[in-house]
Amino acid sequence: xxxxxxxxxxxxxxxxxxxxxxxxxxxxxxxxxxxxxxxxxxxxxxxxxxxxxxxxxxxxxxxxxxxxxxxxxxxxxxxxxxxxxxxxxxxxxxxxxxxxxxxxxxxxxx
Amino acid sequence: xxxxxxxxxxxxxxxxxxxxxxxxxxxxxxxxxxxxxxxxxxxxxxxxxxxxxxxxxxxxxxxxxxxxxxxxxxxxxxxxxxxxxxxxxxxxxxxxxxxxxxxxxxxxxxxxx
Numbered sequence: 001x002x003x004x005x006x007x008x009x010x011x012x013x014x015x016x017x018x019x020x021x022x023x024x025x026x027x028x029x030x031x032x033x034x035x036x037x038x039x040x041x042x043x044x045x046x047x048x049x050x051x052x053x054x055x056x057x058x059x060x061x062x063x064x065x066x067x068x069x070x071x072x073x074x075x076x077x078x079x080x081x082x083x084x085x086x087x088x089x090x091x092x093x094x095x096x097x098x099x100x101x102x103x104x105x106x107x108x109x110x
Numbered sequence: 111x112x113x114x115x116x117x118x119x120x121x122x123x124x125x126x127x128x129x130x131x132x133x134x135x136x137x138x139x140x141x142x143x144x145x146x147x148x149x150x151x152x153x154x155x156x157x158x159x160x161x162x163x164x165x166x167x168x169x170x171x172x173x174x175x176x177x178x179x180x181x182x183x184x185x186x187x188x189x190x191x192x193x194x195x196x197x198x199x200x201x202x203x204x205x206x207x208x209x210x211x212x213x214x215x216x217x218x219x220x221x222x223x
Contacts, residue, residue: 030209031209033211033212035214040216040217042214042215042216042217043153043201043203043214043217044214045212045213045214048210048211086152088152090209097155097158097166098155098212100152101152102151102152103152
């Protein structure tokens with residue numbers, strides 16, 4: 001069964017710390033999404049990538065196709081980064097359907 | 111560029127009542143998705159439209175849920191009659207094409223009492 005696993009489930013960090021959230025998946029993906037969800041429900045797309053690395057501000061996303069693994073890094077974390085971070089993948093077997101991980105709850109303390 | 115718009119943002123209804131949600135995708139986006147997100151879980155796809163045609167509605171409870179996108183732009187999702195287990199956030203997303211980056215709306219939080 002094609003699933004998406006994230007770790008850790010919960011993460012508490014001190015302001016300024018470097019944060020890493022991990023995502024593992026099965027073979028046969030066409031692309032991977034990193035999403036951010038704040039309390040209140042709205043979801044923001046952070047990155048979509050199928051290879052290599054992308055950077056936007058303090059956020060960096062990497063993907064290793066051979067190891068079937070992606071990481072989301074936050075440098076110089078800030079309390080406003082507190083949110084749920086969700087990894088989702090397009091499995092080629094499932095066509096156009098995104099398969100979502102359970103999310104990582106991040107809390108950054110000041 | 112305006113984002114995905116949804117209304118209402120919050121809705122409280124009693125079980126067995128009906129409710130409708132509205133979504134206006136990003137201009138020019140051909141693909142529109144409705145998701146249901148129950149508290150503590152990831153979003154679950156209910157239905158996907160490509161223009162005004164249905165691509166995937168395999169997880170839509172068709173006995174009580176219906177959705178339409180008549181002119182290939184905005185869309186409505188209806189629940190009739192609602193059950194307690196329908197309490198969730200209903201998210202609308204759009205993308206320019208299949209398997210492209212999805213842009214999400216703010217969601218509608220439904221509480222069924």
